[in-house]
Amino acid sequence: MQLGGYIQALARGLDVVEQCAGITRAQLVEMGARPDFAEKLLGLHAVYFGDTMFRSRQRKARRTGHDVFTLLDIERYCSKLKARKAWELRQLLAATPREKIPMVAKAKLKEWRPPRDPDPGVRVTRRAGRNHTLSITDSSLNISKLLAVLKTTDKDLLTAAHTVFRGGGGSGQKLQSNVIVRLDELDRIVDGDGEEIELQLTNGATMTGAEFVREKLADVGLITLVHPHHGPVNLYMASRFANTKQRLALSAEHPTCAWPGCNAPAEDSQIHHLTRFQDGGPTNMANLVPLCAYHNAVNDDDPEKPTGRGRLDRIDGRVHYLPPWAGPPIPIESPAHPPRSAPGPARASTDPPASGPPDPRTTPRGTPAPVSGAPPHNSGEPPDPPPSS
Structure with missing residues (x-):
């Protein structure tokens, strides 16, 4: 085949893919295809001509005029999604001009796959013969508090971390930052929706109105916010845990x-x-x-x-x-x-109850009496109901 004919064949895209029906990988390799390219061609045939529950989208996607390599690029984006969304994206990209496919695909992936919030925790990255990394993932508020402790311990944060970890410094500094409250957020707090307000701090952290009150007044116990014109706004409990x-x-x-x-x-x-x-x-x-x-x-x-x-x-x-x-x-x-x-x-009650717990005084001799009618510890089952009166 001359070069022009080869390029024209690849440009026909789905025409080439459709001709893979009934052909094996070994046969494609025997025809001169590289093994990995043979796998990709068969994969495209399975997508556009194989069995699927999304036949309507498959038919519409087959109207595309993209070449083989553009079809492979489309599959690279679709492989990041589950079947339903993958077919929605495949149909969209099949009708998108080739030069706009990366932009459209990335926008849809960002919309459908928002970045996953990393789980809180401490992680260690070890590198042979090089420096290791200790990373801490937590809420923006907690990270800001940890950073505040380091900054008040030493200007060099690595030195400060060594000092704190070894038991020196680190006096548990209170959060020092400006809190930005918009007027519309203040109106919501007055209406009793303060728990839903997210406040932005100038150190990059965020916190709810309730978290800010607890941070500043953690030793008080109960905090009532009072508006000068509207009166009491909300009541916050500073801690769930007993001191x-x-x-x-x-x-x-x-x-x-x-x-x-x-x-x-x-x-x-x-x-x-x-x-x-x-x-x-x-x-x-x-x-x-x-x-x-x-x-x-x-x-x-x-x-x-x-x-x-x-x-x-x-x-x-x-x-x-x-x-x-x-x-x-x-x-x-x-x-x-x-x-x-x-x-x-x-x-005291003048009306006897219709039913009650077993009376310890009537327990047969030799049988341990229940303590005040309560179920025994670790019985694993709820107590038996009292006998009918």
Whole structure:
């Protein structure tokens, strides 16, 4: 074949591809094609003439007049997408002038495949015989805070990092930066939408209005924003986690896990919010109680995921167990509260309950009595309902 004929054949694009029907890779190589080019030709035939659930787009894409090499360029872009989007892009590029294909393809890929936010973490890159790299990925706010510590430790940030990592310097500097608040954002904060506002800091970080308040007033606990004309705007809770003083005081009230019958030490327990933090429960003494990890998990405080194990609540200043069978609240033993002479409901009632927990006083001899009607620790199952009255 003369050079002109060869070039004309490649320029016919799909005409060449269509003639690959029923031909194997070995046959194409025998005809003189390089093995990798033979693979690519067969791949184009499978795309434009093979079976697919996107037949309508396939027919429209076959109207293209692009040459073989342009078709291969189109596949390079389409290979980065899943089938449905790949066919949408293939049909678009098949009708796009060759010189505009890179621009159109990159714009669509950017639209359909936004850059993935890297996962937070610490990564090490090791290079044989060369310097290694320690990289930290976190939110813009946290990275700005780490950088602020380094900058206040030493002008040379590498020296500062060595100093901080070895236990010197690094006093946990407060964030020092201007916060930019537009007037329209201020209006939204006044309307109670401050949680959705993203503020831009002059050090390159971003934070919500609530994060900024917590950063500046983290030791206060509860912060109310008050507008000079509109009055109180919003109330923020500074921390979800109990501080050291709160943990010590809670451990004094309940030296062990507060779930009835559990002896897990309070110092090994988690601090549980009686009213869930996500439901607005504050991190204060009245709303906290120590629970071991197991009973913190089975405590029935999530209306969307009931466990059937009952839950804890504080009534008249004392933690009580509320059984799942709607019996009377059962007070939890605590050195902070005087023991009762006999177990009974938290409040007197003249109407007997329709049903209640098993009475320990009627438990047959030799059978361990349940503690105040509560399920045993690590039973793995919710307690049996009381017998019908």
